[in-house]
Amino acid sequence: MGEASGPFDASKFINPAQVGGIESYTIDEGEGRGLRVLCVNTGGGLRYRILADRGLDIDQAFFNQHSLAFLTHKGATRPTRALDGGIDWLKGFPGGLLTSCGPFNIGPPGEDAGQTFGLHGTHSNTAATIESVIQPDPRAVRMEMSATGVVRYGSLFGPSLELRRTIRSTLGSNAINFTDEFFNPANTDAPHAWLLHINLGYPLVDEGAEFCYDSPKVEPKNAPADVARFNRKGIDAKRVPGPLEAHRGFNESVAYLFPRPADRSGGTTVGLVNRKLGLGVAIRYNTKEFGRCVNWQHWGPGEYVTALEPANGTVEGRARDRERGLLDTIPAGGRKVYRYQIEAVTGREGIEALRALNGK
Numbered sequence: 001m002g003e004a005s006g007p008f009d010a011s012k013f014i015n016p017a018q019v020g021g022i023e024s025y026t027i028d029e030g031e032g033r034g035l036r037v038l039c040v041n042t043g044g045g046l047r048y049r050i051l052a053d054r055g056l057d058i059d060q061a062f063f064n065q066h067s068l069a070f071l072t073h074k075g076a077t078r079p080t081r082a083l084d085g086g087i088d089w090l091k092g093f094p095g096g097l098l099t100s101c102g103p104f105n106i107g108p109p110g111e112d113a114g115q116t117f118g119l120h121g122t123h124s125n126t127a128a129t130i131e132s133v134i135q136p137d138p139r140a141v142r143m144e145m146s147a148t149g150v151v152r153y154g155s156l157f158g159p160s161l162e163l164r165r166t167i168r169s170t171l172g173s174n175a176i177n178f179t180d181e182f183f184n185p186a187n188t189d190a191p192h193a194w195l196l197h198i199n200l201g202y203p204l205v206d207e208g209a210e211f212c213y214d215s216p217k218v219e220p221k222n223a224p225a226d227v228a229r230f231n232r233k234g235i236d237a238k239r240v241p242g243p244l245e246a247h248r249g250f251n252e253s254v255a256y257l258f259p260r261p262a263d264r265s266g267g268t269t270v271g272l273v274n275r276k277l278g279l280g281v282a283i284r285y286n287t288k289e290f291g292r293c294v295n296w297q298h299w300g301p302g303e304y305v306t307a308l309e310p311a312n313g314t315v316e317g318r319a320r321d322r323e324r325g326l327l328d329t330i331p332a333g334g335r336k337v338y339r340y341q342i343e344a345v346t347g348r349e350g351i352e353a354l355r356a357l358n359g360k
Contacts, residue, residue, distance in 0.1 A: 031077040059096030063344040069097040070201025070305035079125040089119040101195040107315035159190035175343040195311035213270040221254040229253035244299040285340035
């Protein structure tokens with residue numbers, strides 16, 4: 001994971017940025033004006049953009065000329081607490097390769113333990129404090145680049161949480177490695193929900209592309225459209241269709257995947273492959289940290305997107321998760337760490353290794 005593809009000849013360049021690195025700037029147009037971003041060039045073909053003012057999430061991501069991620073109509077906008085209620089989260093949702101959801105709730109608006117929550121929590125509309133940006137330097141045989149920042153949530157009297165997120169890539173590689181470390185600095189326990197909304201889009205996602213996962217159980221969420229897509233005879237839910245008229249507007253299909261761990265530590269992989277492009281995306285995470293993976297399929301014309309979303313709970317609301325014994329908690333003074341990776345996969349061997357998850 002994340003190894004350099006080969007050495008760089010330092011005798012042939014004077015500025016390491018010529019082969020890769022991290023560039024910081026501020027967006028100066030539209031609703032994103034003033035947004036701090038970090039653009040990462042791994043030097044292996046993968047480029048991605050970190051939104052410092054949106055919780056160190058990632059919107060744009062490209063491998064060579066091909067976009068990996070879905071972007072919403074407005075794209076990245078400034079964070080605001082005004083979008084914390086109801087379903088207003090959707091008005092600021094940039095799509096992107098990673099929009100994190102939580103940290104106190106995921107799923108629909110609702111109430112639990114005397115608190116009211118909006119869709120998918122407050123993380124996406126919370127700015128980070130940047131602690132460090134470390135550049136690679138092949139001349140010093142330092143191949144890793146990284147950005148670390150802190151995101152704080154909560155209020156006086158709690159619950160409160162602090163996230164320290166580090167995003168790393170290795171010069172010459174096509175992988176993004178994440179470490180999310182939560183700390184509860186308050187004197188009361190904090191209910192905790194965390195979901196990685198990893199949004200894949202065209203041209204990676206196109207008719208005939210295939211989802212790759214080894215999940216003994218696939219559980220449609222609840223709506224008739226969920227059951228029809230994932231359980232109806234004659235429909236292959238692992239095969240991407242063309243745009244569907246039935247998915248215009250709010251219509252979608254959602255199911256829970258329970259990928260089989262590949263080792264005793266709980267590691268697993270899910271992904272998507274487009275064999276026509278010779279390109280795929282692999283998502284590696286730990287099933288002991290994320291108990292399920294949500295597969296969101298929304299094939300509306302224009303808004304043509306799917307997501308693979310490792311989660312520590314369901315997307316049916318915090319009260320429902322509490323009733324079912326699925327709600328996690330970080331005790332006062334406690335910590336919880338998540339480690340995961342998103343990798344652009346190329347070459348026959350890598351593509352077939354992903355497809356092999358389907359037993360082919």
